[in-house]
Amino acid sequence: MCRLEKSERKREMGSGLVKGGVEKHSKSSSSRMKLWMIRATTSVLLWTCIVQLTAIGETWGPRVLTVWPPCFNRESDTASAVVQDKVPAVPARVLPPKRVYKNNGYLMVSCNGGLNQMRAAICDMVAIARYLNVTLIVPELDKTSFWADPSEFQDIFDVDHFITSLRDEVRILKELPPRLKKRVEMGRVLSMPPISWSDISYYHNQILPLVQKYKVVHLNRTDARLANNGQPLEIQKLRCRVNFSALRFTSQIEDLGKRVIKLLRQNGPFLVLHLRYEMDMLAFSGCTQGCNKEEVEELTRMRYAYPWWKEKIINSDLKRKDGLCPLTPEETALILRALDIDPNMQIYIAAGEIYGGERRMANLAKAYPKLVRKETLLEPSDLRFFQNHSSQMAALDYLVSLESDIFVPTYDGNMAKVVEGHRRFLGYKKTILLERKLLVDLIDQYSNGSLTWDEFSAAVKESHADRMGGPTNRLVIPDKPKEEDYFYSNPEECLQTSSFDPLSST
Numbered sequence: 001m002c003r004l005e006k007s008e009r010k011r012e013m014g015s016g017l018v019k020g021g022v023e024k025h026s027k028s029s030s031s032r033m034k035l036w037m038i039r040a041t042t043s044v045l046l047w048t049c050i051v052q053l054t055a056i057g058e059t060w061g062p063r064v065l066t067v068w069p070p071c072f073n074r075e076s077d078t079a080s081a082v083v084q085d086k087v088p089a090v091p092a093r094v095l096p097p098k099r100v101y102k103n104n105g106y107l108m109v110s111c112n113g114g115l116n117q118m119r120a121a122i123c124d125m126v127a128i129a130r131y132l133n134v135t136l137i138v139p140e141l142d143k144t145s146f147w148a149d150p151s152e153f154q155d156i157f158d159v160d161h162f163i164t165s166l167r168d169e170v171r172i173l174k175e176l177p178p179r180l181k182k183r184v185e186m187g188r189v190l191s192m193p194p195i196s197w198s199d200i201s202y203y204h205n206q207i208l209p210l211v212q213k214y215k216v217v218h219l220n221r222t223d224a225r226l227a228n229n230g231q232p233l234e235i236q237k238l239r240c241r242v243n244f245s246a247l248r249f250t251s252q253i254e255d256l257g258k259r260v261i262k263l264l265r266q267n268g269p270f271l272v273l274h275l276r277y278e279m280d281m282l283a284f285s286g287c288t289q290g291c292n293k294e295e296v297e298e299l300t301r302m303r304y305a306y307p308w309w310k311e312k313i314i315n316s317d318l319k320r321k322d323g324l325c326p327l328t329p330e331e332t333a334l335i336l337r338a339l340d341i342d343p344n345m346q347i348y349i350a351a352g353e354i355y356g357g358e359r360r361m362a363n364l365a366k367a368y369p370k371l372v373r374k375e376t377l378l379e380p381s382d383l384r385f386f387q388n389h390s391s392q393m394a395a396l397d398y399l400v401s402l403e404s405d406i407f408v409p410t411y412d413g414n415m416a417k418v419v420e421g422h423r424r425f426l427g428y429k430k431t432i433l434l435e436r437k438l439l440v441d442l443i444d445q446y447s448n449g450s451l452t453w454d455e456f457s458a459a460v461k462e463s464h465a466d467r468m469g470g471p472t473n474r475l476v477i478p479d480k481p482k483e484e485d486y487f488y489s490n491p492e493e494c495l496q497t498s499s500f501d502p503l504s505s506t
């Protein structure tokens, strides 16, 4: 039904919305912009119909389905009006009405770091732009970091979905209006890094006046994000909404992710191991447990070569005992076995290249023979477009991690935290949060014979019984934002069942 009338509806829905929405919004927008809006709204509307049909079918069965056809009635002006009339329980949010507000200026943002650090930053910047009533320009992604990924926002995320699905909160544009754009190109723009872990009041009191004065402000670093705690509830909820609903990967990445998940599912349950044992991690952290002399030298050279890695002299042993090192592949194998993870379980390694290669993976592969990675599941041709695009690879791993039966990160980096929070949001899916400080001590005791295997295993299991990603409260440490639980790892404010949206978890 949807398909038959598709092309007809396309035109109607598109033009209807342009009349209602775009013209009201800004007279200055070019016709190119309008064309683009038509395309964007059309695709979202079509998608809306499909999703809602599916959702309704699943939730209420055929009874409600019989009231549905008006959506496809050519006489109806906009689909959302019908949706609101007939099926109020299905949120019109899928294509929400635009929020009307007086625009205070434009906010440009350059994110820095790896994919998941940028992901969290994007969510924060949307919340900030919303609160300041400014227009957000689609954030620029980091291309100069260690990962050197040339991908733009639209290479990783579905940019049109990002813009339209948030239009009830904030206006987002792909680029500045021409006059301002020219000014920025000539370098006449205020660029600054925001102060780390600020409250929203900092943005209100310090940044907003600058935006009003200069029309556009460029925040050129975003790792210094919004505080974890003490923010208004609407802001916390918006951070989640961006995170779990507005940021969707491109269809190319989503499709590949689905294929990987299907290949894994064919062979039963799977565990995703975010084995953060990659060269940059080790060089940066100075953790060299289990590395040979040449490797230690290589890692140290690398740390000294990167000027922004400030910490140069590091005692690996002390750092490891403090629980500040990622678990090694060998340690990980011991812990998974101690936790009684079935040796027949498929283990998908979500990571880049493991430092030390096969030599370091031998123990793990012996304990868990069904060890796979995207490179072993897919053909090289599938991954061709992803090569040298670490962020796109990371996006693929993100999707597989979300779907896994068990997720185990060996280090609490940004990927681990954001996936952990997202899995809580999806119904507290099992995430084993390793307590590394305790674990390395137990491992050392087991290794030197102070503990038998059974004692070791019992101690590991007991200490992790409450660390499975279930409901808990976020740890708050005033004045030490870096040490408290990270907002995105446990977005409590968004996890009450009442704010659960049936659409989000299907």
Ligand SMILES: *[C@@H]1O[C@H](CO)[C@@H](O)[C@H](O)[C@H]1NC(C)=O
Pocket: 100, 101, 102, 104, 131, 132, 133
């Ligand atoms: C933003 O807009 C809303 C409604 O239009 C208004 O109530 C609020 O005071 C505005 N805030 C700022 C910071 O401009």
Ligand SMILES: *[C@@H]1O[C@H](CO)[C@@H](O)[C@H](O)[C@H]1NC(C)=O
Pocket: 191, 192, 193, 220, 221
């Ligand atoms: C951000 O802007 C400030 C002030 O203009 C500048 O000193 C700093 O180097 C910039 N940082 C980045 C990462 O570009």
Ligand SMILES: *[C@@H]1O[C@H](CO)[C@@H](O)[C@H](O)[C@H]1NC(C)=O
Pocket: 384, 387, 388
């Ligand atoms: C990826 O980068 C490597 C090394 O930088 C280069 O040799 C290779 O040709 C690149 N591959 C693609 C597909 O661009």
Ligand SMILES: *[C@@H]1O[C@H](CO)[C@@H](O)[C@H](O)[C@H]1NC(C)=O
Pocket: 441, 444, 445, 448, 450
């Ligand atoms: C074994 O290792 C643990 C932890 O490092 C240590 O406390 C203990 O003294 C060691 N025992 C022996 C017998 O070496």
Ligand SMILES: CC(=O)N[C@H]1CO[C@H](CO)[C@@H](O)[C@@H]1O
Pocket: 093, 237, 238, 240, 241, 244, 245, 493, 494, 495, 499, 500, 501, 503, 504, 505
């Ligand atoms: C708290 C919150 O904003 N949750 C949102 C998360 O995303 C879904 C859609 O996937 C929304 O419906 C929820 O309201």
